Amino acid sequence: MSSDPGELVDMAWDPITRIVGSLGIYTKIDFNQRVVAECRSTSSIFRGYSVFMKGKDPRDAHFITSRICGICGDNHATCSCYAQNMAYGVKPPALAEWIVNLGEAAEFMFDHNIFQENLVGVDYCERMVAETNPGVLELANRTAAPHAGEHGFRTVGDIMRSLNPFTGEFYREALQVSRLTREMFCLMEGRHPHPSTLFPGGVGTQASSQLITDYLTRLMRYVEFMKRSVPMHDDLFDFFYTALPGYEHVGERRVLLACWGSFQDPEHCDFRYADMAAWGRRMFVTPGIVVDGKLVTTDLVKINLGIRILLGSSYYDDWEDQEMFVTADPLGNPVDRRHPWNQHTIPRPQKRDLDGKYSWVMSPRWFNGRDYLALDTGGGPLARLWSTALAGTVDFGYVRATGDGVRISLPKTALKGPVEFEWRIPRWSNTLERNRARTYFQAYAAACALHFAERALAEIRAGRTRTWEPYEVPDEGIGCGFSEAVRGALSHHMVIRDGRIANYHPYPPTPWNGSPRDSFGTPGPYEDAVQGQPIFEENGRDDFKGIDIMRTVRSFDPCLPCGVHMYLGGGKKIEVLHSPTQSAGAGMS
Template identity: 35%
Template sequence: MVKKELLIDPITRIEGHLALRVIVDTNTRRPERESVRSYVTMFRGFEVFDIGRPPEDMPHINSRICGVCGASHANASVIAADMVYGVSPYRMGVALRNMAFAMTDHIYDHTIILNMLEGPDYSAPVVATMTPSVYAEAKKTLAPNRDKHGFTTIADIMAALTPITGKVWQLAAKFQRYAREAGVLIYGRHSHPSTLIPGGISTDLSNAEYLVIGYIYRLTKLTAWVKYMYYIWEDLLTFYRDTYKYEDNGISYHPDEAKSTVLAVASSGIFDDPETYEAVGDYVEWEEFYKAMEENAKKRMLKPGVVYKGELIHNSYAKYQASIVEYVDHAFYEDWADKVSTLPWYGELEKSDFADPLGNKLAGGKSELVPYHPWLKVTLPKLTARDWNGKYTWVAHVRMVMPDGRIVPFEVGPYARLLVASKQPGSDYLGLFKSNGNGTLSVTLPRACTDELPQSVCDEDTFTWEVPEFSSTLYRLWARAFNILVDVAAAWNFATKALEYVKTGHTRTSRPWRVPNRITFGVGFTEAPRGTVRHWMVQKGGRVLNIQIHAPTTGNASPFDTKFDGREKRSPFEQSAINTYVTEETEPQDWTGLDFVRAIRSFDPCLACAAHITFVKDGKPIKTVKKIITTAHYS
């Protein structure tokens, strides 16, 4: 057997610093399982900035975690702050939060990810050079949607994805700007929103109707754009699936244990129902807020839940958060389990026998796992030499304790979000988005035209997708392309509601918050384009005692382990690399790892978000920051 080691460091066209190491059997063109390691080569120090600061500062500090998905972290932090203070926004405030979030971190970001970061892997220069037979076939294959998007063959689509010069690449650069502009009308700026506050949003509504109309003007252009984009990606991905059976390349989540150790996917759901979230609380105890949040999450436009081995095992926001554990066997940190009993808030959780206000036991009720729930996590960095069988990365192990007691890696992202949504009946306010609960989603987008695109994309159209039973390179891209249709439907949904609220006089956005002197806990879960963002917060007297941040990539990129049960557990990144095979049509010595980076990029890694450490000296944080916003209240 001849072996080829591929050390891809850095992986480009992602956010941050990520590398992949595999040893490939040149005969089978598949990697040796034991050789696969994905590793994060950067670290950040954001959580230290939060300790001792007011909860209302958290959205503004934590949006700086990332220059791409800052609004995702801001929204997760503001939901956690809502909970620790026990106050939710008025309905107009919820609608504005949804409208801005749909635009900035979703329609804008998916446009860039799909066409400018992932798309070049399927562009004419790459395909013609590395897989010339595929390109030759693409030149002969007519694009089924050619009457819609105007590209005659699949090869024409590949040419349009060429960086800088390609038509689709250039249009993506233009249309992402419209999405950012629409979001900034509400956020004030992006990617670091300036208007998110506990209990609301401080957007100036002195001319509310004008603001919403400006938003809808841009949304109309973007509606035409996402239809155009989906027609293109549907053709390209269908070509790879039907002609080359590429859907089996890069499998991560799979319900069959023989094919993957990633046996679960999870989603927090996204886009709160304005009336339901308004009713959650006006200065209530955090425990009551937490209980109400459970029902609120179930009324999100995309619903929360966990799919395990192909079955939806629950649709609970609370069970999702309670089941998470994080440990550090193969990451550059020290274990903290023997220190948790000294934490000031440990006793509060101990009083409830380490259960949440709904009675869900943290970490599945397993006493040996309780210290690894994020409410009790203590971050202790410990840099050592890289060891493939020891510590080799800056991201920790993020796992989920299932109802059967098994500890499993799980996947988040557009595929996970849509699979979870597809297994629950649901629709939005306007009926643009529908799930039949049997695995199929549909989106109907209204007539919308823009001068930059062919008139053939103007007409109203309905798009349907039967979500595949497993996640692979191809299906993760397909999920992203379909997800942006859902995001546009959400934008129409909440813009329409906002106009109604303006006309009926419901223009108040925010409730004033008051500071509890007791220890309170918060959980802010929402969906970034690349998966669930999870923020756990503990405060007392208006000061943050602890905060733990999980970005989507934290778990997706986590290292392998066999802790607690002896079973091999691989992250989605590493599992997808294990299930990747080489299609490059060159000699092994010239392989570049195209299929491996396609697999990793299809997750849209964001490493600035994923890696966090806290710098301490003599048990105290080294750095502090000044208060960012005042405790002013807005109506």
């Protein structure tokens, strides 16, 4: 840290806490102007899946890529199966798709709940606010909570106390609820986070009315929880806007949001690339790219063709002189060399240089024909709700997109009558709104799950209980899967040659959000959201904790486990030796 007064002060948080320890944030802070002047986002771990997927049997893709992450592995498995369905030309039975949707909805509920209440919530709890903004806590203790009758906390200070780790009422309740949602997932897909019953062409789950009932009993307890959670978080986040004028600029960046859609509708989805634009728009979360508040497209074909992988500040060699695997998509559209179908991963380890190369994360961008846009996912929920709201096509019994918002209807539960929530498009893409959207999307996922359960029961009662379709792996083929991981846009791109994987590239949301400066010098979303934001922390320079920097980064729901892999270059051979006098010995050649 620089000690010269009046100069920019170098401050780093590496690793960022409450996530796996591989994300670092490096800043220059102007304490005189009370602003973060610069920011660099770094990742110290290498993603190697695109290297060691080559040569594998395509049917193993979802089992292998599920291990990319120990948090959202099922999202990867699902997206991989979508890509395989396309490559193999197989359409799963309707019941199988409802089961997959129920599993994905349970994952959204589980992961968002535990991250929001037990990780992000700590940033706004009484203990944290007391350390960083004691004046704000004093005001919170005097401020009545507007929705106290709905969530049971009399003041905003009481809400903050309920989020204290291990002792807070809401913190502990969220841990209990997370167990129910994980059980819901396991009912549908066998185990969590690496599903055992999911495969291309369908699922191995034995569906019955009892199975769906077991899921629903847990789901209704979660619905009860959400009836308290949504108004409680509204009170908490609204308070920060009033307590700290100008707080809307914390984590604010230009509205550049990406959503690849979620929850297939089996009545419309056949997984054919030629029909992808049509069935993509019938997802229960609408895919879309939102630029400056306007919906640019909901066409998954256009979204796919616009993806570019740039290098810039990352530790890789270029692949300009390497083979192109796909020159045109199945519709005849040209495919760019920097598209994931054509990407080569050539790691080049080197010393970190914040003015040069400083991260293992590449820089995914979306090319609109003129600019390479550094899209972010808003932590997942902000982009999903924003895109769905603007598209206005989702409309079923529990959810309705209105053009400027999303209405969510939750039915009567044991302790509360029916409740309707409405998420409305906010004025800003900032830290508080990313966090607020996460709470609303939990309610959205619960509402979708109610619908999926009803549709699954209808299939079972009609005797349509088949959950898989046979398929054959082609000698040559390509596929792409588009879905949403919990924290945002997720795609898998696969090329098959001679019946084996020739190229495979999964792109989770964290490379989009956590990318470094690209080859055009454009900062990644973490960097862009942090640099330029004002400082509201009451602590001075010597005991500065950077709470609003941490709140901003964590509002994106970082998931760096998507990078904990191993690469051995040309490879090593490991031999296990056995002898009569030694049960086992090990040697390495």
